[in-house]
Amino acid sequence: xxxxxxxxxxxxxxxxxxxxxxxxxxxxxxxxxxxxxxxxxxxxxxxxxxxxxxxxxxxxxxxxxxxxxxxxxxxxxxxxxxxxxxxxxxxxxxxxxxxxxxxxxxxxxxxxxxxxxxxxxxxxxxxxxxxxxxxxxxxxxxxxxxxxxxxxxxxxxxxxxxxxxxxxxxxxxxxxxxxxxxxxxxxxxxxxxxxxxxxxxxxxxxxxxxxxxxxxxxxxxxxxxxxxxxxxxxxxxxxxxxxxxxxxxxxxxxxxxxxxxxxxxxxxxxxxxxxxxxxxxxxxxxxx
Numbered sequence: 001x002x003x004x005x006x007x008x009x010x011x012x013x014x015x016x017x018x019x020x021x022x023x024x025x026x027x028x029x030x031x032x033x034x035x036x037x038x039x040x041x042x043x044x045x046x047x048x049x050x051x052x053x054x055x056x057x058x059x060x061x062x063x064x065x066x067x068x069x070x071x072x073x074x075x076x077x078x079x080x081x082x083x084x085x086x087x088x089x090x091x092x093x094x095x096x097x098x099x100x101x102x103x104x105x106x107x108x109x110x111x112x113x114x115x116x117x118x119x120x121x122x123x124x125x126x127x128x129x130x131x132x133x134x135x136x137x138x139x140x141x142x143x144x145x146x147x148x149x150x151x152x153x154x155x156x157x158x159x160x161x162x163x164x165x166x167x168x169x170x171x172x173x174x175x176x177x178x179x180x181x182x183x184x185x186x187x188x189x190x191x192x193x194x195x196x197x198x199x200x201x202x203x204x205x206x207x208x209x210x211x212x213x214x215x216x217x218x219x220x221x222x223x224x225x226x227x228x229x230x231x232x233x234x235x236x237x238x239x240x241x242x243x244x245x246x247x248x249x250x251x252x253x254x255x256x257x258x259x260x261x262x263x264x265x266x267x268x269x270x271x272x273x274x275x276x277x278x279x280x281x282x283x284x285x286x287x288x
Contacts, residue, residue: 009053010042015287016054016129017061019104023124024065025072026085026109028278034064055135062121062139069117080207082215084268085109086275087238087254091283094240095169100288101240103128106256106268109239110202111161115154122147123154129288163258163266175259176242177235183226183246184233191223196263201225206272209251222267237283245279252276 010017017038021031038060050056076083085106095101102108103124112120121140125131126147133151137144167175175194182190201222205211216222232247236254244255246269254276258266270276 010039010057013054013057013287015285017057018284019100019286019288020058020061020124020129021065022088023103023109023112023128024062024121025068026113027072027275028086028088028284030068030072031065034061034068037064058125058129058131059135059139062125066117066121066140069120073117080205081211081213082202082204083113083206084202084204084270084275085113085239087243087256087270087279089279089283090237090240091285092237094286095237095242097240097288098169099128100286104239104286105241106239107163107258107266108158110268111158114161115157118142119150119154119157122150123158126151127155127158163260167259171262172257172259173242175262175264176244176257179257179264180233180235180244183231183244186227186229186231188223188227191226192219194264195219195222196260196265199263199265199267201267201269203253203269204272204275206274208273209253209271211269211271236279240286252279254279 014035017035018031021034022028025031025034038057041060042057047053087106088104090104112123115123118140122136125136125139126133133144133147137147140147142150178194182194197219198217199219199222201212201216203211212225216225230248234245236243236245238254238256241256243257246253246255251271252273253269253271255267255269257264257268
């Protein structure tokens with residue numbers, strides 16, 4: 001008689017494991033690879049010796065993600081232009097869990113890129129998933145005392161760099177809708193009206209699509225860059241927040257936004273086609 005895989009702990013916790021890997025790696029494709037590797041390890045383990053399957057699986061995924069992070073770090077040193085995380089198509093109801101939506105936001109994931117692999121793992125496990133220090137220590141191969149110090153440093157590092165976003169879901173959605181309407185008109189003034197004067201535009205083309213290789217600062221410069229006819233703009237939910245799918249001359253890009261004081265303060269645009277393959281019709285369900 002075949003085992004009912006629906007009751008397998010890996011299946012039960014798969015959404016959680018994907019979220020852990022994605023937040024550590026900033027790449028849905030790499031997260032799926034990590035989950036596949038973790039499944040193979042789980043399939044070979046003696047289940048009778050696993051007291052807490054959830055903790056065990058998180059530990060396996062964390063270790064595999066750390067290995068992948070170290071490989072990616074070398075690859076990203078050679079990346080052309082700005083590197084942004086792979087946008088993740090999510091269901092709108094993810095945003096109802098404010099902490100979860102914030103933890104996968106493009107703004108936070110971009111800040112996490114400035115952490116070392118171990119610091120990032122500790123931050124994600126402790127700050128997002130509230131994993132006990134002892135379990136984190138086993139996952140990263142450090143003592144609990146060392147993990148506490150790493151967690152404090154990582155928390156301070158992230159707090160100093162992440163945008164201060166304290167707006168309601170309704171306000172964020174309203175501002176993004178205004179921005180998308182302005183983008184559809186292609187008029188400079190419409191764009192200026194919805195952007196903060198010091199707005200920052202970051203684009204990731206990876207050398208495979210037209211994109212600015214350095215951040216663009218200031219509303220006038222950003223508006224000049226985005227103005228013009230011929231854009232097909234549709235609203236989507238990416239990384240737990242209202243976002244956009246933009247098509248120009250057959251080329252597709254995904255855009256996410258940071259909102260403060262009723263205006264857009266940061267725009268992150270991914271045009272690298274290798275990072276847009278998952279921008280399909282089925283949204284990802286995340287878990288904590």
